[in-house]
Structure formats: C-alpha cells, structure tokens
Amino acid sequence: MDNQVQSFAVANLRRRPVVVETGGFVAGFDPDTDSPYLNYATPLPGAEPTGRDVAALVAAFRERGLLPRLEFAPEAAPAVEPALRAAGFGTEAVHTYLVCTADTLALPRSAGSPRVERPTTDAEYAALDAALAEAFGGVFAPSAEGAARLRRTQLSGGAVRFVRAPQGGCAGGASCSPPAEGTAELFGVGTRPAYRGRGIAAAVTAALTGAMFAQGARSVWLEYSGEGSRRVYERVGYRPQGTRLYLTLHPQQPRP
Missing domain, CATH: 3.40.630.30 (Gcn5-related N-acetyltransferase (GNAT))
Known part of the structure; x- marks a missing residue:
C-alpha cells in the first residue's frame, strides 16, 4: 500500500496550480496561500536524490518565500529520508495512515x-x-x-x-x-x-x-x-x- 499511497501523492500534487518537478521530487504550490500545508513536495516512488537534487528542490521553495516541506511514505522511497536529513531537514511529524476498502x-x-x-x-x-x-x-x-x-x-x-x-x-x-x-x-x-x-x-x-x-x-x-x-x-x-x-x-x- 505504501507505493500506491506514494504514487497517489505524486499524482495529487501534479494537480496543483503550479508544479515543479526536479531531481525525483514533485512540488505543488498554490499561489493563493503561503500555508505549508498546501505548498509542499513529495518524492517519486523509489527516488534516490543526490545533494544537488535536494538543493534544487529547496531553491524552488526559497524563491517563492515558502518553507521547504515534504510529505511522503518513507517505505516507498527509502533513499529519500537520509538525503533530506543530510541537508538539514528535521521531523515535523510522523503519522500512521488508515485505509478503507469496499469490504471493510x-x-x-x-x-x-x-x-x-x-x-x-x-x-x-x-x-x-x-x-x-x-x-x-x-x-x-x-x-x-x-x-x-x-x-x-x-x-x-x-x-x-x-x-x-x-x-x-x-x-x-x-x-x-x-x-x-x-x-x-x-x-x-x-x-x-x-x-x-x-x-x-x-x-x-x-x-x-x-x-x-x-x-x-x-x-x-x-x-x-x-x-x-x-x-x-x-x-x-x-x-x-x-x-x-x-x-x-x-x-x-x-x-x-
């Protein structure tokens, strides 16, 4: 389910009014607000970003005056968390997600x-x-x-x-x-x-x-x-x- 949820996260951000894709990341921005909850990024499943890739992502946020922020399922892209932490990213939250199907x-x-x-x-x-x-x-x-x-x-x-x-x-x-x-x-x-x-x-x-x-x-x-x-x-x-x-x-x- 992690890969499906992460693939969904990518597709959902691509619906945003402004989309930036760089180095295995997709960032979605809403020009109507500077809320970090509506302006954030997520990695492609299986992404293996370099330090330069992370720097380019950070720049996309900085040039808009926004807080660099990501939401993702870490099991779907195991190399992403270490790369982000090496660049100075810290934990905002860790959430369990719940899933419902027609059977449940x-x-x-x-x-x-x-x-x-x-x-x-x-x-x-x-x-x-x-x-x-x-x-x-x-x-x-x-x-x-x-x-x-x-x-x-x-x-x-x-x-x-x-x-x-x-x-x-x-x-x-x-x-x-x-x-x-x-x-x-x-x-x-x-x-x-x-x-x-x-x-x-x-x-x-x-x-x-x-x-x-x-x-x-x-x-x-x-x-x-x-x-x-x-x-x-x-x-x-x-x-x-x-x-x-x-x-x-x-x-x-x-x-x-």
Whole structure:
C-alpha cells in the first residue's frame, strides 16, 4: 500500500496550480496561500536524490518565500529520508495512515445519524470553511480562498460533504480528493466543538468514502490526529496500513 499511497501523492500534487518537478521530487504550490500545508513536495516512488537534487528542490521553495516541506511514505522511497536529513531537514511529524476498502466500509446504521449533504451554494461552502477553521482551532482563518478550494475539490472529481447545524450554518464536514492510482485521500474531517460527540465525523467520513467507491476508487486512505479520531475512523472501516513522514527545513537549519 505504501507505493500506491506514494504514487497517489505524486499524482495529487501534479494537480496543483503550479508544479515543479526536479531531481525525483514533485512540488505543488498554490499561489493563493503561503500555508505549508498546501505548498509542499513529495518524492517519486523509489527516488534516490543526490545533494544537488535536494538543493534544487529547496531553491524552488526559497524563491517563492515558502518553507521547504515534504510529505511522503518513507517505505516507498527509502533513499529519500537520509538525503533530506543530510541537508538539514528535521521531523515535523510522523503519522500512521488508515485505509478503507469496499469490504471493510461500515455505514452508520442508526436512524438518528446526522444527515450528510453536498454543498451547492457559495453560502454553504463558506459556512463549511468557517466551521472547519473553528474545528481546527484557528490553524487557518476562514476565507473566500478556502471556500473556493472546497468548491474546486468537488468540481474537479473529488467530494465535499457537510452536516448542517440545527440553528443554521454548518456543524462539520470533510473533503476527499479525486481518485488517482486506484485510491483517494480523505482529509480535513472537522466538527465544531459545540457539535462534537453526535456522530458527525463518522457520518461524513462514511459518506465520502462511499462516494469515492462509487467513482471507481478501490480504496480510500486518511491520517488521524488522535486516538479519539482513530476510533471513529476504525468504526467506519478504516484500518492501519503504513506511515507517512513530514520533514521541514527551517531557516535556522543549515541549507544544502
């Protein structure tokens, strides 16, 4: 599964508005934001970069005023991590990824499960963007660009789903990328604090996963942020499969 997830990561970055490919790496950039979570690189499966290759990758980030950052499955490209660490990259995070297939997917059975919807209006996309900003504790601010990215995900072959709040607006939601290499990535699962514990995360996760299977994906994968969320995903049918590594090169660290 590591090679499939890594091949997906490459294909997904190639969809970005600006793509730079150099020395066995693919970097995807979004000119609308300097967020490191939306501007990063990943290696080709099996890549064996030299010091010069890493330097060229770093330069692609520096010339845009961005933090050099990579996300990848290290088992799919074993030579990459040593090359990056030799250049001064440090660990940002190590995440386990979970995978769901049609055989393991478990749809919510309760009659009281939240009603999951697909946003269609600008107001609904904006409400979901605002809800996710609140859910993730202000890591990003709600914005017109954020709402537009959600709409692009839906229109480009991915899927976006949300649950309405009883008083109006959005209680929570999530997105899933368009499928590539037989799989798709489900991301950004968030519920506003006031509505947690009501099955919203499980409902939107199940709905998005089913939508990807209907579009021909053989699997869907995601990363989790804590044991609580992991239990939610496992109830839906997700199982641990491998590891993803996040490395960054900060200004105070030595450059290649």
